[in-house]
Amino acid sequence: MAKPLPVSPLASPLPALGTVRGVRLGAVAAGIRYQGRTDLVVAEFDAGTTVGGVFTRSKCPGAPVDWSRTALKGGLARALVVNAGNANVFTGKAGIETCRATAESEASLAGCPATEVFLASTGVIGEVLPVERITAALPALHASLTENGWEAAARGIMTTDTFPKAAVRKTEIDGVAVTIQGIAKGSGMIAPDMATMLSFVATDAALPAPVVQAMLSSGTIHSFNAITVDSDTSTSDMVLLFATGKAGNQAVSSVDDPRLASFRTALNDLLLDLALMVVRDGEGATKQIRVRVTGAVSDQSARIVAKAIADSPLVKTAIAGEDANWGRVVMAVGKCGEPADRDLLAVAIGGVTIASEGTVVEGYDETPVVAHMKGQDIDIDVDLGLGDGQSTVWTCDLTHGYIDINGSYRS
Amino acid sequence: MAKPLPVSPLASPLPALGTVRGVRLGAVAAGIRYQGRTDLVVAEFDAGTTVGGVFTRSKCPGAPVDWSRTALKGGLARALVVNAGNANVFTGKAGIETCRATAESEASLAGCPATEVFLASTGVIGEVLPVERITAALPALHASLTENGWEAAARGIMTTDTFPKAAVRKTEIDGVAVTIQGIAKGSGMIAPDMATMLSFVATDAALPAPVVQAMLSSGTIHSFNAITVDSDTSTSDMVLLFATGKAGNQAVSSVDDPRLASFRTALNDLLLDLALMVVRDGEGATKQIRVRVTGAVSDQSARIVAKAIADSPLVKTAIAGEDANWGRVVMAVGKCGEPADRDLLAVAIGGVTIASEGTVVEGYDETPVVAHMKGQDIDIDVDLGLGDGQSTVWTCDLTHGYIDINGSYRS
Numbered sequence: 001m002a003k004p005l006p007v008s009p010l011a012s013p014l015p016a017l018g019t020v021r022g023v024r025l026g027a028v029a030a031g032i033r034y035q036g037r038t039d040l041v042v043a044e045f046d047a048g049t050t051v052g053g054v055f056t057r058s059k060c061p062g063a064p065v066d067w068s069r070t071a072l073k074g075g076l077a078r079a080l081v082v083n084a085g086n087a088n089v090f091t092g093k094a095g096i097e098t099c100r101a102t103a104e105s106e107a108s109l110a111g112c113p114a115t116e117v118f119l120a121s122t123g124v125i126g127e128v129l130p131v132e133r134i135t136a137a138l139p140a141l142h143a144s145l146t147e148n149g150w151e152a153a154a155r156g157i158m159t160t161d162t163f164p165k166a167a168v169r170k171t172e173i174d175g176v177a178v179t180i181q182g183i184a185k186g187s188g189m190i191a192p193d194m195a196t197m198l199s200f201v202a203t204d205a206a207l208p209a210p211v212v213q214a215m216l217s218s219g220t221i222h223s224f225n226a227i228t229v230d231s232d233t234s235t236s237d238m239v240l241l242f243a244t245g246k247a248g249n250q251a252v253s254s255v256d257d258p259r260l261a262s263f264r265t266a267l268n269d270l271l272l273d274l275a276l277m278v279v280r281d282g283e284g285a286t287k288q289i290r291v292r293v294t295g296a297v298s299d300q301s302a303r304i305v306a307k308a309i310a311d312s313p314l315v316k317t318a319i320a321g322e323d324a325n326w327g328r329v330v331m332a333v334g335k336c337g338e339p340a341d342r343d344l345l346a347v348a349i350g351g352v353t354i355a356s357e358g359t360v361v362e363g364y365d366e367t368p369v370v371a372h373m374k375g376q377d378i379d380i381d382v383d384l385g386l387g388d389g390q391s392t393v394w395t396c397d398l399t400h401g402y403i404d405i406n407g408s409y410r411s
Numbered sequence: 412m413a414k415p416l417p418v419s420p421l422a423s424p425l426p427a428l429g430t431v432r433g434v435r436l437g438a439v440a441a442g443i444r445y446q447g448r449t450d451l452v453v454a455e456f457d458a459g460t461t462v463g464g465v466f467t468r469s470k471c472p473g474a475p476v477d478w479s480r481t482a483l484k485g486g487l488a489r490a491l492v493v494n495a496g497n498a499n500v501f502t503g504k505a506g507i508e509t510c511r512a513t514a515e516s517e518a519s520l521a522g523c524p525a526t527e528v529f530l531a532s533t534g535v536i537g538e539v540l541p542v543e544r545i546t547a548a549l550p551a552l553h554a555s556l557t558e559n560g561w562e563a564a565a566r567g568i569m570t571t572d573t574f575p576k577a578a579v580r581k582t583e584i585d586g587v588a589v590t591i592q593g594i595a596k597g598s599g600m601i602a603p604d605m606a607t608m609l610s611f612v613a614t615d616a617a618l619p620a621p622v623v624q625a626m627l628s629s630g631t632i633h634s635f636n637a638i639t640v641d642s643d644t645s646t647s648d649m650v651l652l653f654a655t656g657k658a659g660n661q662a663v664s665s666v667d668d669p670r671l672a673s674f675r676t677a678l679n680d681l682l683l684d685l686a687l688m689v690v691r692d693g694e695g696a697t698k699q700i701r702v703r704v705t706g707a708v709s710d711q712s713a714r715i716v717a718k719a720i721a722d723s724p725l726v727k728t729a730i731a732g733e734d735a736n737w738g739r740v741v742m743a744v745g746k747c748g749e750p751a752d753r754d755l756l757a758v759a760i761g762g763v764t765i766a767s768e769g770t771v772v773e774g775y776d777e778t779p780v781v782a783h784m785k786g787q788d789i790d791i792d793v794d795l796g797l798g799d800g801q802s803t804v805w806t807c808d809l810t811h812g813y814i815d816i817n818g819s820y821r822s
Contacts, residue, residue: 060745060753090741090753092770125738126771188725230724231642232739233746313641313724313809314599314817321818327536328643330501334471335644342471342501359503360537398724399818403811406725407732 005405010280010288010376010396011163017150018168020181021204022046022244025149027156030137032130033085033123038156040137043080043200044110044145049244051077051118052213054220056237063088063095064119065236067103071115075209077242078112080200082157083134084185085123089235098131105135109142120198122185122236123159154183157198160405161187165277171266174259176249178205180270182241186278188229188406199224199239199274205263206245207252214255215267216241223271226303227394229282230402231311241267279394284401287319288394289378296389301338303391308336309380316398322373324366326354329380344385351379416816421691421699421787421807422574428561429579431592432615433457433655436560438567441548443541444496444534449567451548454491454611455521455556460655462488462529463624465631467648474499474506475530476647478514482526486620488653489523491611493568494545495596496534500646509542516546520553531609533596533647534570565594568609571816572598576688582677585670587660589616591681593652597689599640599817610635610650610685616674617656618663625666626678627652634682637714638805640693641813642722652678690805695812698730699805700789707800712749714802719747720791727809733784735777737765740791755796762790 023045030040053072055065071077081102088095103114110117121129154164165184172178186197207215220239252259280288291310296302309315312332318325326347333340343358350372353361372378378397434456441451464483466476482488492513499506514525521528532540565575576595583589597608618626631650663670691699702721707713720726723743729736737758744751754769761783764772783789789808 056745057748058742058745059748059751060741060756087738090738090756090766090770092754092768094770125741126766232723232725232742235742235745312643313813314643317814317817320814323818327498327501330471330536331469331643331646334467334469334646337468337470340470343503345471345501355501355537357503359501359505398814400811400814402724403728403731403809403814406728407734407810 005160005162007162008281009286012277012280014151014164014166015168017166017181018179019147020179020202020244021246022049023202023242024145024147025153026141026145027149027152028137028141030083030133032083032133038152039084040134040141041082041153041156042106042138042141042145043153045077045079045242046244046246047078049077049242050075050207050209050212051240051242052209052216053238053240054217056234058233058235060090060235062121062236063091063099064121065238067099068118068120068238071118074115076116077118078116079106079110080118080240081106082120082198083129084157084159086121086127086129087123087125087236088121088129089125091126091128094128098129101131102134105138109138118240120236120238122198125235150181150183157183157185159185160283161185161281163281165274165281167270167273169266169270171262173205173249173252173263176247178203178247178249178263180267182270182274184274184278187281188283197234197237197278201270202242202244204244204247206247206249207243211252211255212241212243215264219268219271223268223275226392227275227279228307228310229279229396276394279396282396283405284399285396286399287376287378287397289319289380289396290392290394291380292392293382293384294390295384295386297339297387298389299391302389303393304336304338305333305382305384306391306393308332309382310393310395313398316395319373319378320397320399324349324354324369324373329382333382339386340384341386346383346385348381349379416571416573418573419692420697423688423691425562425575425577426579428577428592429590430558431590431613431655432657433460434613434653435556435558436564437552437556438560438563439548439552441494441544443494443544449563450495451545451552452493452564452567453517453549453552453556454564456488456490456653457655457657458489460488460653461486461618461620461623462651462653463620463627464649464651465628467645469644469646471501471646473532473647474502474510475532476649478510479529479531479649482529485526487527488529489527490517490521491529491651492517493531493609494540495568495570497532497538497540498534498536498647499532499540500536502537502539505539509540512542513545516549520549529651531647531649533609533645536646561592561594568594568596570596571694572596572692574692576685576692578681578684580677580681582673584616584660584663584674587658589614589658589660589674591678593681593685595685595689598692599694608645608648608689612681613653613655615655615658617658617660618654622663622666623652623654626675630679630682634679634686637803638686638690639718639721640690640807687805690807693807694816695810696807697810698787698789698808700730700791700807701803701805702791703803704793704795705801706795706797708750708798709800710802713800714804715747715749716744716793716795717802717804719743720793721804721806724809727806730789731808731810735760735765735780735784740793744793750797751795752797757794757796759792760790
């Protein structure tokens with residue numbers, strides 16, 4: 001970047017981070033693309049750590065996505081290597097070779113098979129990743145890993161992010177205290193479809209890999225998969241959940257076990273927290289927008305309508321201009337092809353019903369809505385009046401900042 | 412608008428317009444929303460004029476769309492009334508009443524049934540259209556209609572357009588000279604799906620209504636339906652083609668009649684010309700972009716991939732920044748869910764192949780591509796390497812101008 005981006009006005013403060021037993025992390029400046037900042041992150045996990053993952057649905061995924069998707073089949077993880085600044089996407093055989101060399105290098109340091117090393121990269125597409133800078137940096141980095149390395153890791157994975165993103169929850173399984181802690185990065189190219197930008201979450205809970213996978217998959221539906229910044233889906237999206245088992249809880253063999261209720265709630269809450277941080281760091285964002293659609297013929301239909309509203313450049317620019325332009329919300333409902341009846345539709349902004357049954361509410365007073373639009377958190381509620389389907393999606397506004405950032409990213 | 416928008420740097424000059432026998436037009440300042448400019452347009456057609464139309468697929472169409480869709484069933488047209496500044500969308504029973512009153516008022520002036528009067532409106536959504544201003548203005552406007560009113564009509568239907576849009580073609584049917592002339596408006600909320608913003612085309616050819624409809628429907632597929640400015644589809648899109656029959660050509664009963672070959676070519680060319688003017692007046696546009704996708708599994712698949720590229724905010728902002736960021740093209744291909752194989756994909760910009768078979772071309776020299784990016788016409792070619800499907804879509808770049816215009820439209 002030519003100059004550092006200003007920190008998002010919606011930036012979330014970094015919470016007080018603790019440790020997760022069985023996880024050691026660190027970051028180093030490997031000089032992959034950026035100058036004067038960390039860009040290579042390693043996490044090491046104790047033997048026996050299980051893992052679940054969700055990945056981008058892009059048909060052109062990066063080589064690290066292919067690598068980690070394959071590694072996930074074993075259900076076990078001993079290390080994670082993440083670099084920022086170069087996504088290692090569309091790099092052909094060189095990209096595959098980079099993954100292999102990186103994983104083998106870390107595997108020899110961690111004393112594990114390369115197939116238990118997970119990889120993730122984000123940054124520019126189509127440039128060969130200088131793997132020798134990674135393999136040269138790994139030994140010293142590995143030697144410096146610490147249980148207190150979470151903040152360093154959160155900072156080391158950033159690209160166009162303007163603030164580091166982390167969240168922690170304390171919960172229990174069957175009365176045994178467990179911790180869940182995670183980091184994320186992401187700011188643009190955000191419209192995940194069963195995945196997101198990068199997020200890595202660890203817990204000391206003892207959970208078999210299938211349970212980790214099931215809880216992560218369901219947890220991302222209403223968190224990372226319910227956010228959009230610009231409707232563009234990355235080639236590198238990945239969320240991984242590691243479970244070290246160091247908490248000492250009794251083994252829980254089924255995701256439906258009622259003893260997981262608290263853990264599930266805490267995990268879902270943490271995932272949503274991290275996902276909303278990505279929205280709040282949306283490129284150029286000045287407002288966070290919650291779009292809730294009810295009354296759809298199905299939850300899936302509600303999701304499509306909510307995304308159409310959240311992805312509409314006209315809705316997003318109107319909100320940037322603090323204009324409660326509900327007509328553009330109607331436009332977005334109409335364009336997406338899902339069942340809708342103009343004469344049953346109701347639209348509320350900031351909790352105030354503006355339009356219903358095909359026209360503006362009689363005596364509609366814009367005053368409270370105008371005040372709501374000046375705030376940082378905008379609520380749009382649409383009721384389609386057709387059925388019980390509902391969905392909530394989060395996004396941000398579309399401002400000059402987005403154009404500034406993306407008209408000059410590579411320079 | 413707070414102040415007039417600067418004229419698009421891509422503005423097309425208005426061609427020398429002629430007349431179409433059997434068509435009289437005019438425009439007047441009815442004070443519907445704008446001050447100091449025309450905003451109400453009427454066209455009157457000689458008895459026996461046939462008509463075809465395509466309309467927005469929005470599930471929340473405006474009342475004038477409903478009206479004209481119904482009127483089209485008769486296949487005959489005697490008048491068209493268009494207003495700018497208020498779309499008469501989401502206006503409930505009042506909007507329906509406005510349509511009825513407008514059509515009846517014009518019908519009494521034209522001496523025809525109200526069902527042969529076509530209506531179209533664009534502008535703000537959700538505000539009741541002051542119908543009394545229209546009905547008050549119609550008698551004087553009707554009295555002033557002239558065969559030379561085409562430019563006035565082109566200007567009178569503009570909203571956020573920065574230049575008037577018109578095109579003319581001279582052709583023949585079975586050796587008899589015929590004229591096709593049309594106007595269009597549109598700048599934002601452009602992602603037509605079987606329709607577009609507003610465009611009205613007239614010919615003096617003698618063609619039965621089913622032939623007019625068939626030629627228009629097929630002609631819009633590769634013109635108005637192949638453009639996108641911002642992925643947002645209007646509630647008011649409409650293209651109408653009127654055929655007055657005054658040219659005196661022999662009746663042609665089938666759309667497949669070989670005597671229509673020249674006419675079809677001329678019509679399709681005119682429709683594309685008008686559609687590209689809409690792209691060239693895309694809100695904030697500084698560059699016109701042609702996206703051609705070949706090698707897809709089907710034409711339909713190619714169309715979806717091309718639209719994904721053309722609608723991607725990241726692709727569009729990169730082009731605004733004159734950055735040949737082909738990685739974002741790969742991203743857009745990957746995200747849209749259509750069959751694609753990273754390792755077969757080829758991307759060319761400005762005719763220079765940058766990437767093929769999953770990686771950048773060896774020895775790729777960016778110099779000619781950098782020069783191409785500085786121009787106003789950007790060509791992106793993607794070959795998927797899978798089959799024979801192909802499609803071409805046109806769009807424009809995404810700039811600060813788009814944010815300026817849409818963050819303050821209603822103010």
